[in-house]
Amino acid sequence: MKPFVRSPLKAAMAGLALAAAAGAALIGAQAAGPNEAGAGPVMVRKLTEDQYRRSIADIFGPGIKVVGRFEPDLRVEGLLAVGTSAVSVTPGGFEQYEAIARGIAGQVTGEAHRAELVGCAPGASDRNGAKCAASFIRRVGLRLYRRPLSAQEVNGLTSVTLAAARELGTFDAGLSATLAGMLASPDFLFRIDRAARSGETVDSWAKASRLSFLLWDTTPDKDLLDAAANGALDTPQGLSRQVDRMIASPRFSEGVRAFFTDMLQLGDIDNLSKDVLIFPAYSTSVAEAMREQTLRTITYLLVDQDRDYRDLFTARQIAMNRLLGPVYDIPVGKQGWYIHEFPAGDPRTGLLTHASLLALHAHPGRTSPTLRGKALREILLCEKVPSPPANVNFAVVQDVNNPTLKTTRARLLAHLDDESCSTCHKITDPLGLGLEQFDGVGQFRTRENGESIDVTGTFEASGYDGAAQLGKLFAGSSQANSCLVRTAWKYAHGREPYGADASDLAALGETFAQQGHRMKALFRALALDPDFYSLAPGGAKPAATLAAGAMHKETTP
Amino acid sequence: MKRHTYWVRAAGIGTLVAAATLLGAADSPTGGEQGVRAFVLSNIYIASSGDAGTCPQMADGGLETYYKLLPPEERAKYASAKDPDKIEQSKRMLLEKDMNEHYGFRRVAIRGGSPGGAVPQAKLPEGFDPNAAPTPQDALAIGALNGFPKGRGRLAFSNLTVAYSSCTNPEDFPELARGFTTYDGKVAPGIDLDGKRSKDDFTGMDGAKGVDNQLWRAVGCVKPFREYGERKVAKKIFISARAPTIVELRGVDDPRNDNDVTVNVYAAADPVVRDGRGEALARASFALDPDKSLRSTTRGRIVDGVLTTDPVDLRLNYKEQIVDAPREFRGARIVARLLPDGSIEGSIYGYYTLESYWSSVEQMTQNGANLTEVSCAGIRQAIERFADGYRDPATGRYTAISSAFDFLGVRAFTIHPEQQASAQ
Numbered sequence: 001m002k003p004f005v006r007s008p009l010k011a012a013m014a015g016l017a018l019a020a021a022a023g024a025a026l027i028g029a030q031a032a033g034p035n036e037a038g039a040g041p042v043m044v045r046k047l048t049e050d051q052y053r054r055s056i057a058d059i060f061g062p063g064i065k066v067v068g069r070f071e072p073d074l075r076v077e078g079l080l081a082v083g084t085s086a087v088s089v090t091p092g093g094f095e096q097y098e099a100i101a102r103g104i105a106g107q108v109t110g111e112a113h114r115a116e117l118v119g120c121a122p123g124a125s126d127r128n129g130a131k132c133a134a135s136f137i138r139r140v141g142l143r144l145y146r147r148p149l150s151a152q153e154v155n156g157l158t159s160v161t162l163a164a165a166r167e168l169g170t171f172d173a174g175l176s177a178t179l180a181g182m183l184a185s186p187d188f189l190f191r192i193d194r195a196a197r198s199g200e201t202v203d204s205w206a207k208a209s210r211l212s213f214l215l216w217d218t219t220p221d222k223d224l225l226d227a228a229a230n231g232a233l234d235t236p237q238g239l240s241r242q243v244d245r246m247i248a249s250p251r252f253s254e255g256v257r258a259f260f261t262d263m264l265q266l267g268d269i270d271n272l273s274k275d276v277l278i279f280p281a282y283s284t285s286v287a288e289a290m291r292e293q294t295l296r297t298i299t300y301l302l303v304d305q306d307r308d309y310r311d312l313f314t315a316r317q318i319a320m321n322r323l324l325g326p327v328y329d330i331p332v333g334k335q336g337w338y339i340h341e342f343p344a345g346d347p348r349t350g351l352l353t354h355a356s357l358l359a360l361h362a363h364p365g366r367t368s369p370t371l372r373g374k375a376l377r378e379i380l381l382c383e384k385v386p387s388p389p390a391n392v393n394f395a396v397v398q399d400v401n402n403p404t405l406k407t408t409r410a411r412l413l414a415h416l417d418d419e420s421c422s423t424c425h426k427i428t429d430p431l432g433l434g435l436e437q438f439d440g441v442g443q444f445r446t447r448e449n450g451e452s453i454d455v456t457g458t459f460e461a462s463g464y465d466g467a468a469q470l471g472k473l474f475a476g477s478s479q480a481n482s483c484l485v486r487t488a489w490k491y492a493h494g495r496e497p498y499g500a501d502a503s504d505l506a507a508l509g510e511t512f513a514q515q516g517h518r519m520k521a522l523f524r525a526l527a528l529d530p531d532f533y534s535l536a537p538g539g540a541k542p543a544a545t546l547a548a549g550a551m552h553k554e555t556t557p
Numbered sequence: 558m559k560r561h562t563y564w565v566r567a568a569g570i571g572t573l574v575a576a577a578t579l580l581g582a583a584d585s586p587t588g589g590e591q592g593v594r595a596f597v598l599s600n601i602y603i604a605s606s607g608d609a610g611t612c613p614q615m616a617d618g619g620l621e622t623y624y625k626l627l628p629p630e631e632r633a634k635y636a637s638a639k640d641p642d643k644i645e646q647s648k649r650m651l652l653e654k655d656m657n658e659h660y661g662f663r664r665v666a667i668r669g670g671s672p673g674g675a676v677p678q679a680k681l682p683e684g685f686d687p688n689a690a691p692t693p694q695d696a697l698a699i700g701a702l703n704g705f706p707k708g709r710g711r712l713a714f715s716n717l718t719v720a721y722s723s724c725t726n727p728e729d730f731p732e733l734a735r736g737f738t739t740y741d742g743k744v745a746p747g748i749d750l751d752g753k754r755s756k757d758d759f760t761g762m763d764g765a766k767g768v769d770n771q772l773w774r775a776v777g778c779v780k781p782f783r784e785y786g787e788r789k790v791a792k793k794i795f796i797s798a799r800a801p802t803i804v805e806l807r808g809v810d811d812p813r814n815d816n817d818v819t820v821n822v823y824a825a826a827d828p829v830v831r832d833g834r835g836e837a838l839a840r841a842s843f844a845l846d847p848d849k850s851l852r853s854t855t856r857g858r859i860v861d862g863v864l865t866t867d868p869v870d871l872r873l874n875y876k877e878q879i880v881d882a883p884r885e886f887r888g889a890r891i892v893a894r895l896l897p898d899g900s901i902e903g904s905i906y907g908y909y910t911l912e913s914y915w916s917s918v919e920q921m922t923q924n925g926a927n928l929t930e931v932s933c934a935g936i937r938q939a940i941e942r943f944a945d946g947y948r949d950p951a952t953g954r955y956t957a958i959s960s961a962f963d964f965l966g967v968r969a970f971t972i973h974p975e976q977q978a979s980a981q
Contacts, residue, residue, distance in 0.1 A: 276833025281840070283833060316583065326840040330585045331970030333842060343583035444587050 043193045043202075045084040045494050048073050050258060052189075054218040056104060059143045060117055064107045068100035073267075077496050078378060079487065080262050085494040089189065101183035102176075109176040122171050129171040133161040136175065137182075145187040146212075146220055147194075147205035148229075157182070196234075201533045204228040207239075211527055214492050215246040217258035236528075243527045247520050253299040256519060260298050263487050264379060266291045268360060275365040279441040281326045282359070289323045290356035290442070292337075297354070300339055302519040309484055309517040313350040313475040314468075316342045327355050327443055347437060347444055350471030352376070355442030361432075362440040366400055367408055369432025376431045380474065382483035386424055406449035409433050430457040434470040481517065485509045492526045504531045589970050594812065595805040596901040596966035599829050599837035600796045601873065601884075603772070604904060604961040605786030609762060610742030612778035617736025618930030619723055619923070620649065623656045625736060653927050657722075660730060662923050664713060664720035665703050667691060672717040673879065673924060679703050679719060691716055711919045715881040722923035724933035737935025739943075740777025745770040747961035748906045750888065750946070757945065769946075769959035772909055775939035781929045792965060795837065798829040800874040802964075803843055804891065804901065805971050806857070806864070812895050815859045820866045820891065823971060824851035824874040839899060839967040845974060846874065851883065859895065864903070866891040871907065875917060879925060882916035884909065887947055887957050899968040908946035908957035 047055065049070040056066050071093035074083035089097065108117045118136055122129035137157045141149040149157075157178050165174025182188060191213065193206040202210065208228040212220040220228070224242060232238030246252060261267055269291045274282040296319030301307045307315075320340035325332035328348065330340065342348045351357065361375040362368050377383040397411050405411045412429055434457045439445055446453060455466045460477055464470045474480045485508055489497060497505055508525055515521030526532060589595075617625070624632060624644050635652045637643040644652060656662070665679035666672055668687045680702045681687060685695060691712055699719045700710020711725035712718075723730040745759035747770035759768040776782045784790055807819040824846035832838040845852070855869035868888040875884045886907035893903020918926075918933050926933050944955035 280832035280834045280836065281838065322842055325842045325970065326838055329587050329589065329840050331589050331842045331972060333844065333972035341583045343586050346586045348587050 043085060043191070043494060045081075045191045046073075046087050046089070047189055047191065048080055048084060050261075051213060051217055051219075054254070055144075058218050058221070059140065060104070060108055060113070063113060064104055064117075066100060067103050069096055070100075071096060075265070077490065078263075078265075078382075079490055080267070081491040081494055082496065094184070097189060098180070098184045101180040104183055105176040105179035108179060109172045114172065118172075118175065128162055129165065129175075130158055130162060132171075133175055133178070134158045137161070137178065140179070141182065142225065143219060144182055145185075146191070146209045146225075147187075195535055200535055201530075202535065204231065204233045207233045207533050210492075210532060211242065211246065214527060214532075215243070215255045215523060216249070216251045217255050218251075240528060243524055246527075247524055252520075252523075253303050255523070256299055256303050257295045259488065259491055260295060261291075262491060263484075264294065264357065265360065265375075266294060266356060269356060272360060273364055274359070274441055278365045279439070279443070281443065282441045286323055286327060286441075287359065289321060290327070290354070290359060293319045293321075293324060294351070294354045294356040296337055297339075297351075306518055306520060309519060309522075310475040310481065313352065313471040313480075315351075316344065316346065316349055318342070318348070318354070324355070327441060329444060347466060347468060349468035350475075352435060352471045352474065353438065353442075353467045355438075358435060358438045358442035359440065365440060366398075367432075367436060367438070367440050369408060369412060369429045369436060370425060371428075371432070372435050373428030373430065373432030376474075377428060380483060381477070381479050382486055383427075385428055388421070388424065400449075406451040407453060408436055408448065409454055431459065431470070433457055434459075434464055435467050437466060481513075482509055485512055485522065488522055488526060492532060501531070504529065585970075592809050593805065593807050593971075594809050594895070595803055595843075595969045595971045597825060597829055597837060597841065597843055597969035598802045598804065598901075598964045598966040599798065600791050600794055601802060601875075601905065601962050601964040602791045602794075602796060603776070603782050603786045604746035604770075604963045605783055606740070606742055606745045606762070606773060606777060607787065610740065610744040610777070612738065612740060612742075612783070614738050614778070615780050615783075616738045616776075616778045616935055617932060618780075618927065619733045619932040619934065620644070620653060620656060620927040621930060622733050622736040622932055622935075623659075624652060626732060649927070653924065656927075657923070660723065661706075662720075662722040663703075663705065664718045664722070664922070665699065666718050667699065668717055670717075672714045673922060676718055691719075713919055713922045714879045715876075715920065718922075720919075720922060722933075724921055724923050724926050725919045727918075727934040727937035730934050731938070732934075733932055734934040734938045737932050737939060738778045739939050740774050742777070745773045745777070745961070746904070746963070747773070747959065748890065748892070750890075750906060750908065750959050757943075770961045771943040771945045772940070772958045772960035775943045775958065776936055779931060779936065781931060786963075788963070791963065795829055795831075797873075797875050797877050800846070800876040801825045801829045801843070802873045803845075803969060803971055804893070804966065806859075809859070812859065813862050818857050818859060818864070820855050820857040820864070820869075821971075822853045822855075822869070822871055822873070822891075824848065825971075837965075837967045840970065842970040842972050844972045847974070857891070862895050864891065864893045864895060868907070871905065872913075879922060880917055880920040882920045883913060884917070885913035886910070886960070893964075901964075901966040903964055903966075905962045905964065907960065909960040910947070910957045911940060911944055912956070914940065914958070 052070070053066050056064060071090065073080045074087045076083040076086050107113055118132070120126075120132035120135060122132060126132055134154050138149060138154050141154070141157075160181070161174045161178040163174070164177040165171045168174055168177065186192065191206075191209050193202040193210075195201070196203040201207075205228050208220040208224045211233075212218060212224055223245065227233045227238055227242050233242060269287050272287050276282055297315070297317065298312065300319060301311060301315055301317065302309060317339050319337050320328065320330070320332060321337050322332045322335070332340075347353065357375065358372070361371040363371070374385045377385050399405070399411065402411060405414055412425065412433070434455050436448075436453050437445060437455050457464055457470070459470060459473045460479070462473050464473055486497070486505060489501070489505055489508060508522070508529065511525040512522045515525075621644065624635060633641075635644050635648045637645045664673070664676055666676045667679055667681070669678060679699050682695075682698045682702060685698075693712065696710045696712045696719045697708065700721065701707070703710075703719070705719075705721045706729075709721045709726050709729070710719045711721075713720035713725060723733045727734070743760055744762065745768055746762050747759065747768040748761065748765070749758070749767035750769040754767045757771065757774070758766065759770055759773075760766060761768040785794065803823040803825050805821040805823060807821065809815055809818050825843035826846045827841075827843045830838040830841055851872050851874055853869050853871050855867045857864050857866035868890055871884075871886040871889045873884045873886070875882055886905060886909055889905050889907025891903060891905055893901050895901055915937070918936060921931070921933070923933070940958055944958045946955055946957035946959055948954065949956050
């Protein structure tokens with residue numbers, strides 16, 4: 001990159017420096033929790049990598065490649081969606097954003113895409129290209145910032161474009177520099193909610209953003225922006241019409257995928273590694289397929305089939321492809337993805353037997369009932385499991401060749417002799433041990449080191465024998481059910497619920513139950529909930545964070 | 558563009574729904590269909606006598622024989638500085654060129670391109686479709702059009718070329734068989750195929766008498782056959798991985814002991830995939846090759862984990878690098894051990910038909926033979942001499958040779974055509 005390119009880019013960024021500072025200040029405010037007036041926090045949420053990529057594809061089309069590494073998203077209270085409200089951009093991260101932005105801008109204004117995506121150029125009636133630049137900035141700015149740009153903003157960026165064009169020698173280069181600046185701007189990188197005139201809710205544009213990222217996990221489309229512009233989103237009918245349209249769209253599946261990717265922490269599969277000498281069927285492409293399998297199964301059951309959320313734990317249907325056949329030990333004759341249905345009584349039943357979760361919560365070379373149990377407790381039951389102390393002696397558990405302690409259960413029981421460990425292990429291990437018939441990458445087995453694997457246990461005072469029965473108990477668990485509601489709420493709001501949100505959560509749980517535990521109903525209720533757009537959620541003083549258990553009691557019939 | 562994307566996604570979801578609706582009933586359970594055990598074979602290789610039966614002298618390859626036939630002053634141009642009896646490695650290509658010119662070896666490409674390097678395009682007979690599978694008659698017609706000696710020319714290099722060399726027409730170059738030696742040991746792998754005892758029989762590796770394995774007698778001192786016949790070498794190699802063979806057992810009530818199982822041998826249409834260790838991936842699914850001539854069925858029994866089949870004629874795909882020549886065995890028996898880890902190790906004992914064997918030698922090409930130090934002429938002479946099975950009543954000549962091949966395989970799933978049809 002020639003050094004002189006940086007200068008105009010910085011120039012393009014100059015007008016945005018104040019906004020960046022404002023963004024940082026807002027992030028600080030959010031991190032501190034609700035403000036003194038008792039109103040909910042003014043939200044600033046960073047786009048996740050997936051949201052960034054999807055937004056670029058929606059705005060500029062799939063032909064524009066997003067090349068570069070993103071700073072990892074931060075998981076807070078179990079969700080990246082909550083983490084997006086609590087992160088800022090480091091200088092290193094900003095440089096990455098800047099590099100990615102330049103790459104995108106270069107493509108958009110480059111020869112291959114310029115005619116389609118810029119659509120104008122300097123000419124006889126627009127000698128320096130000012131009209132073209134202003135038109136482009138106005139049009140693209142609306143999509144990037146998810147709100148109309150003020151005349152001042154358009155003028156400022158147009159001037160920067162012309163100045164950059166003069167210095168760089170071409171109009172396209174100038175426009176590219178401006179676009180790169182817009183892409184690296186907080187207005188794009190952060191969803192900055194602005195208050196409506198009433199001061200009680202966010203404005204229409206922020207409503208459109210909240211809706212779009214909740215239901216589609218991407219930037220608002222034209223219809224939604226139009227509804228924001230003409231005030232339709234501020235009316236119950238207009239809001240309802242948009243919500244119904246978005247839930248009926250195939251893109252709703254993307255939103256549901258994004259939610260479960262976050263909730264089930266499926267993004268972590270990107271960093272998963274296994275010992276292929278122990279698990280030769282495993283590879284990175286198999287791991288990616290595992291994640292895709294779970295997401296396809298979820299959207300098939302909960303969106304396409306509109307089935308009860310609780311069926312996820314008992315369904316015999318699972319998305320499958322040839323890559324996964326060896327892991328699941330089944331013949332796969334079809335090309336591409338299809339829905340495989342295991343026969344009744346098969347050990348593979350429900351979400352708990354998905355290879356993605358089983359592999360994700362295991363060690364590289366062996367299973368881990370502790371990690372699996374912890375994941376079930378935290379992710380599906382919204383419980384908090386304390387971290388282990390730093391000085392734990394894992395020698396017994398890790399000795400997989402122990403001649404007398406042949407099974408993981410036996411080794412864990414021996415480990416429990418250490419009283420300092422037993423407290424937590426008694427919480428996590430019983431559930432994890434119920435999944436022990438699935439090895440470290442989720443392959444079914446009945447024996448370990450020649451010994452039969454015991455997968456019996458007790459959950460919520462009911463006994464189970466194996467993952468399928470455990471899944472049935474999860475399906476009937478009101479705690480698991482209300483955990484989903486709570487997680488969806490957190491995902492939508494980008495924060496933990498406060499005391500003031502209790503009634504909102506309870507109402508949401510009731511609606512969910514009344515609607516037959518349908519995801520569409522849950523997301524519809526979330527999207528139509530006035531508190532979703534309110535600057536003073538619940539109307540109550542924000543006391544301590546609402547405990548999951550409290551919410552559970554309130555939503556339990 | 559975006560609308561298009563939505564519709565594509567919508568169509569994808571629709572396909573999933575339709576597929577699920579079509580299925581109606583449940584699919585296969587974990588472990589696959591009950592009573593069925595299938596294995597994909599990662600390597601089928603000639604069984605070696607190993608250290609139990611060695612060769613005092615290994616057979617010379619064709620190039621080595623030609624080298625030894627050269628007058629001393631000519632030979633000196635190619636001789637190794639360290640050992641004048643051997644060819645200097647860096648001069649092998651030059652010597653091969655000289656050999657090709659000397660004997661008039663040649664080859665022409667049928668489909669364009671230059672398979673194997675520097676192969677001119679053939680003049681093709683009128684009406685010949687270069688994209689259709691060529692026949693031996695086509696090869697002769699192409700040979701005639703391209704200046705080959707009368708009645709000469711065979712398909713080679715995966716049927717992409719027509720060639721004339723000591724591998725396609727070894728009968729024209731008997732002098733290249735001069736350095737060839739055969740196996741004269743007493744021990745060889747195999748079983749008693751004909752139920753008779755004769756002076757040519759070997760003692761088996763386990764001491765059994767009356768073992769018929771004249772193929773090993775013919776080629777047991779050929780360097781690459783011996784090397785690739787070693788189990789520890791064979792375990793590291795995939796042969797015909799792009800068109801593997803499947804052995805499928807049906808009606809298995811007990812994998813340790815079952816006195817009646819159906820044994821199907823199929824050609825797979827899918828390749829063997831390597832797992833994370835570099836070995837054959839177990840429990841992968843394989844569609845069957847639509848060519849029904851590559852399928853056989855027989856009965857078998859399992860005793861203490863060892864499968865033994867009744868005799869059956871087999872036609873096994875053999876597509877490896879430049880070779881595309883199915884191996885045909887007559888009266889073949891499979892003896893295999895079903896291992897606790899789900900894999901299989903075994904042998905195919907039967908009469909290898911000469912026609913299919915010649916085809917594999919011809920496909921190898923002269924260049925392939927030179928690279929692996931094989932004498933096509935020597936092999937041809939020896940096999941014709943030792944052939945011992947399925948005499949042609951018209952000619953009185955044997956059409957097959959007794960043989961023993963070993964194989965290695967892992968658990969697999971077969972996808973039968975009807976399953977595939979409903980899947981699509």
